[in-house]
Amino acid sequence: MHTTKEKRPSYRPLVSNKVLQQTMGRYYALTSWHRYWGKFLRRPLAWVTSGAPVELLRAFNIHCAYPEQYAAIYSARKATVALCEVAEAAGYSQDLCSYARSNIGGVLRPDLAPLGGMPKPDLLVACNNICGTVLKWYEVLARHFNVPLLVLDTPFMTDQLTPQAKDFVIEQLSAMAADLAEITGRRFNEKKLAEQMNLSRKITSLWIETRQYCQASPSPLNAPDLFINMAPIVVLRGSQKGINFYSKLKDEIKERVELAQGAIENERIRLVWDNIAIWPQLFSFYKMFSEKGACFVTDTYSGGWAVEQAPGTPIESMATTYTEVFLNRSPKFRANQLINLIKEYRADGFVMHSNRSCKPYSLVQEVIRREVMRETGVPGLMIEADMADPRAYAEEPVRNRVQAFLETFDDLK
């Protein structure tokens, strides 16, 4: 039964959302119209993976577009199924990552893609620090567009970063700088790279600070806020526009904390989220929680961009920072990360999205879940879905599992 109070919207909108929309709107417009200004300004367009060393590209004045980001938009705008079907008909198995499939669908049928699809790239840059999928995906794109593909191979870390892995990545980054110089006709300027790294550091600090405010009770942000507000840290890292946005967001969140305004009404249960958002159900899914006073106070996904740069020269720092990305690390590391989040954010439990699309994120989750529960004593729920393809989402079983999980807190509180 809902009380009148509970009928009020359980979601508190952010004032800075407007700035977010403006900032991102401008970015998408610029990207869409790249063909009109790119050549003129000698700024090629690169499609890059979310873990690519974007500071280096920016140091060459390259404009970056993120297929993963577009794929999330396709999904939020309910275009994923149609696009995936195009890719599937072209021979790409339904079991492949839905970001990749919908991106390929959009390449083959831009008319079906929101925003008119992505503008054609001049080059492709992939880094396998997030998965092996990106290599295969970008190989397909490189053949299709017949443009250069630069790959940064960041060896998977079974434990600590080894000296040989670090040297290997440094060597590749230096070679990549030389390749980019040739592609863009610009010289590699280490000072410019240092400036980019500086801007990146600033934006990352703001994102870290903003997130840390969620340690307060009630938490000023809930998972959908985190997912929506992470867009600029991904696509505008190293830009002043991104910094401006996060300054505003941080101020607003700080104020929320001072006023003890929670992201949801009556925060009762504090949870941590693990894995990529369920984009097609962004509001309905998380509403099942917020209705019951459960707030996702932090997450591992958008937290992937809240990592400080490693020390060293710009290239050394990039080598370490990009290799040490959490998806490139062992389940042991990931379990510790989750344990720390639960402690720091005083969480009562955690929810893992077993994401059919993303094997590196998901296949290890069960052993992590057990370890985290053992170490922290808080319950962890596993839910099977897909970040973008709604065909993998079974509403009823998910609802039942969520309800049962949330009821366990009724007994405890």
Place this chain on the structure above:
Amino acid sequence: MVETINPTDSKEALELLIEEASLKGSDRLSRYPKHRFFGYFCSYFPEELIIAAGLHPLRLLPDSENSTPVELPAYCCSLARGTLDMEVREKWRDLVGIGFAHTCDTMQCLSGVWASSGQSKTVDIVPPVMLKAPGASRYYHAELHTLLSKLTGLTKQEIKAKAIRNALILCANARKLAAELDVLRPNLPSPLISSLLRAGQLMPRSEYTQALVNSLPALKAMAEEPHDKAKVLVSSAVLENDSLFEMIEELGGRVVADDTCTGFRHFSGVTVGESEDPLLDIVQRYSEMPPCPCKNRSLNERISYLTTLAKQRHAQGAIIIIRKYCEPHAWDAATLSERLRKNGIRTLTLELEGANAGGQERTRLQAFLESLPDYEL
């Protein structure tokens, strides 16, 4: 049982190899009571170093394609699920350790899951993915050094350069013999060849090479011109049994080119032995062998290699197998199929849960083989 291990009679040697291939190592303790085995998953795990450490490399293959260990979700390939389930059932208890070579995302995860929930000791090596990237060889070489010290830690015995050299020679010999088998492929039943090659990933290698040498006369005697067979190339990840090859043969096909992880791809490529440092020879071999879809030597190398191979062997068709949830092979399937077709080679893509081909596959395979130009029965 030692006398059955190394028969000198050609036919018996052949029988032994076939038996070993079907046992998939399950009888190792009674057959080879004095041997210590070390499990591995992938052809990129350098078996030379396992042998140099005084151990016997055993490729881990699942005993069922329907296992669902709780540690892994259902949307994970049955190779990972099946072998992990066997770990839970303590089927690998006697192994000195289990080696993981970083290849696909699933293997990467399996190694972590195994280390967290299994009893066996695990050892990882992370070869470069971009095999020709600047610094890749140096990195690979350093990784091999690290692997050497991990293996030393496991056996508590120093691994001498001489032992590595000897292992290189043994492996080179096995590969040379496998290449001889591969040449006989058009003239011999396909499931037989696939069995013989699989045995070479399960048995102690000296026993294997010896038995293979001894069985070659029998094999050569059996060889005959395949007049009316439809010639096909098969590309796949791991196949733990000969079900598919049997079906192809039954339906009038013949596998003339084999690009499977557990087939000839495992042995293909060169073995060199000239460097002062044997680890450099290992780097060179594994960097230059025909790549699997998880590795990149250049954008189109794998696709071109397979197209050329199919043409050289006069394949009329290609059967591309996707093990359910196996991403790397699924990714290449579309491009490979397109490229082969452009070269006049028909293709059939089949998705299998494991290695077993069933009724549905039979119908599709039959229709496919019948559609090939020279097919007549």
